Amino acid sequence: MTYGHRKHPRETLTTTRPQDRIHLAPAPSGRAPSYTRRAFLTTAGLAAAGLATYSNTLARHELVHSKITLPIRNLPDAFVGFRMVQISDLHLHGFTESWFLEQVIGQVNAMDPEVVLITGDFVSRGGSQRKITQAAGECAEILSQLKAPQRFGILGNHDVAVGANRVIEPLEAHRTPVLVDSFFALERGSDLLWLAGADDASIRLPDLDMSIPLYPKAPVILLAHEPDFVDHVVKHPRFPLIDAMLSGHTHGGQIRLPGVGPLVLPPLGKHYVQGAFQFEHMKLYVNRGVGTVGVPFRFNCPAEITEITLQRA
Numbered sequence: 001m002t003y004g005h006r007k008h009p010r011e012t013l014t015t016t017r018p019q020d021r022i023h024l025a026p027a028p029s030g031r032a033p034s035y036t037r038r039a040f041l042t043t044a045g046l047a048a049a050g051l052a053t054y055s056n057t058l059a060r061h062e063l064v065h066s067k068i069t070l071p072i073r074n075l076p077d078a079f080v081g082f083r084m085v086q087i088s089d090l091h092l093h094g095f096t097e098s099w100f101l102e103q104v105i106g107q108v109n110a111m112d113p114e115v116v117l118i119t120g121d122f123v124s125r126g127g128s129q130r131k132i133t134q135a136a137g138e139c140a141e142i143l144s145q146l147k148a149p150q151r152f153g154i155l156g157n158h159d160v161a162v163g164a165n166r167v168i169e170p171l172e173a174h175r176t177p178v179l180v181d182s183f184f185a186l187e188r189g190s191d192l193l194w195l196a197g198a199d200d201a202s203i204r205l206p207d208l209d210m211s212i213p214l215y216p217k218a219p220v221i222l223l224a225h226e227p228d229f230v231d232h233v234v235k236h237p238r239f240p241l242i243d244a245m246l247s248g249h250t251h252g253g254q255i256r257l258p259g260v261g262p263l264v265l266p267p268l269g270k271h272y273v274q275g276a277f278q279f280e281h282m283k284l285y286v287n288r289g290v291g292t293v294g295v296p297f298r299f300n301c302p303a304e305i306t307e308i309t310l311q312r313a
């Protein structure tokens with residue numbers, strides 16, 4: 001697996017040259033001159049404002065392409081080398097602007113995948129009903145610019161919180177099927193690959209007996225918004241049938257301080273925050289998402305588009 005992680009420009013973090021440092025040693029009179037304190041506060045204020053601007057305008061719109069391979073047991077010939085793209089947590093018109101989502105769609109189109117998987121949180125909770133309905137409609141419309149032959153979505157906790165049908169209806173009207181405790185068979189000739197979509201696990205109770213086919217006789221990829229739901233998945237009787245699980249929800253922590261890690265993580269997104277995790281035969285991959293919630297900031301945690309290639313295990 002290669003896991004792209006662009007380095008932030010160092011100069012945005014360390015801007016103070018030795019000759020610019022402010023010394024707070026007392027003046028010869030024994031009393032620190034008031035301008036020194038003022039200068040310190042001004043510099044600190046400017047640095048905080050600069051960091052906030054960087055986190056909001058630059059870091060929040062930094063997009064990283066991650067490339068992973070998923071080794072799948074008994075992968076049928078037609079799906080060896082099969083390429084899918086995962087995007088997640090779009091949160092349109094929470095803080096995500098239409099132009100940024102359109103930029104994401106443009107980059108996904110340039111990757112030319114066979115299928116696009118969107119793992120929940122199309123919109124954000126909060127705001128008026130009118131604004132949310134408008135955001136859901138616009139999101140569905142922008143997603144219809146995807147050129148991949150097929151695309152599928154699942155629900156996230158924000159989608160359920162604003163009313164699942166408010167999100168599902170425009171998506172399905174714009175040819176993005178939403179898998180809610182249901183499955184779909186991708187067919188290539190006589191070969192099959194199952195996409196299984198779990199309902200949101202934060203607000204509702206997914207039913208894996210409904211989302212995982214009982215006798216799939218082909219690989220199964222489970223889409224489930226909340227990654228910590230995996231702890232339930234591995235105990236479920238149908239776990240042996242699941243070959244991979246794709247999640248989002250955490251935004252990778254959104255703000256990751258060096259040496260500290262993510263500042264805030266959501267319920268059911270605390271253990272498997274970003275990247276790949278192995279559970280016996282099954283790999284879980286957690287995508288950092290496109291949008292943000294709570295604050296319009298990312299730091300040390302860029303938005304992500306994941307290109308997934310299937311290989312025979």
Ligand SMILES: [Fe+2]
Pocket residue numbers: 089121156157158225248249250
């Ligand atoms: Fe979420």
